[in-house]
Amino acid sequence: MAATQTHSYAHLLPPSWKGKIAEWLKEDCPSFDWGGYVVGEDTKRATLWCKSEGVLAGVPFFDEVFKQLECTVEWKYKEGDYLSSSDGKKVKVAVAEVRGPSRKILLGERVALNTLARCSGIATASRKFSDKARQAGFKGIVAGTRKTTPGFRDVEKYGMIVGGVDMHRYDLSSMVMLKDNHIWSTGSVSNAVKAARSVCGFSLRIDVEVQSHAEAVEAIEAGADVVMLDNLVGDDLIACAKKLRADHGSTHKFLLESSGGIDVDNVAEGGHVDNSIDIISTSSIHQSTKHVDFSLKIDPSS
Secondary structure (H helix, E strand, C coil): CCCCCCCCHHHHCCCCHHHHHHHHHHHHCCCCCHHHHHHCCCEEEEEEEECCCEECCCHHHHHHHHHHCCCEEEECCCCCCEECCCCCCCCCEEEEEEEEEHHHHHHHHHHHHHHHHHHHHHHHHHHHHHHHHHHCCCCCEEECCCCCCCCCHHHHHHHHHHCCCECCCCCCCCCEEECHHHHHHHCCHHHHHHHHHHHHCCCCCEEEEECCHHHHHHHHHHCCCEEEEECCCHHHHHHHHHHHHHHHCCCCCCEEEEECCCCCCCCCCCCCCCCCCCEEECCCCCCCCCCCCEEEEECCCC
């Protein structure tokens, strides 16, 4: 009998992530914990409340904060669940319970809540964006970008995955992306692609940002794996993509990506959705994204 494999998004996280949480705790309490002195070591129970609609994401980070502080967490919902009001009134959902010494619950409170709120906000925005694209008939890949917060990329990319979108490249080493500055610095699209391929080998894709149909053709003929039609929209975008498919699809293997100014309000109406496009990439799901509102309240009777 074949073994049943259980998949968890937490299994994606690199070995370094727990060390980052230790640094966040250190940052938040670099010296004396005056409030901790006041409340002491009595064991308490605290309830994690969700107070606005959204996708629950960031559970491993929340858990690890309290694990490092010798507290336990018991969840009432699964990661990826959509939290909302059951009666159409103000959202107030008991999501989890934290148990441990009162001073340690409060020591981890802000780090845990900030991380969960940010991650859940990105997951929520990602799901809404993806759903809007699917409703408009798009069957390709919806992806985030590398425009993440320094030091917080694990959390933000993780939120994209929980929200159901592709996280695009994780960092500069994950895929070769040649943008306008690379092309201007080397003199041409062909020069940039040739130089990149000479060192990255067969195992990395090369994604080239182009500004016109002519540059797209040059990128395809130079061997680009992905051609990003940057800031092209509407009829211009779709006409360009269809012509590239018709003229070069039988002789070259490539993906077409649409990017630049795409958000949940225009993804369906702004001429970005057409199945001649393979990938829609956006930074709107993680930049200036509204957080999901959480609070942690100690039960005075516990």
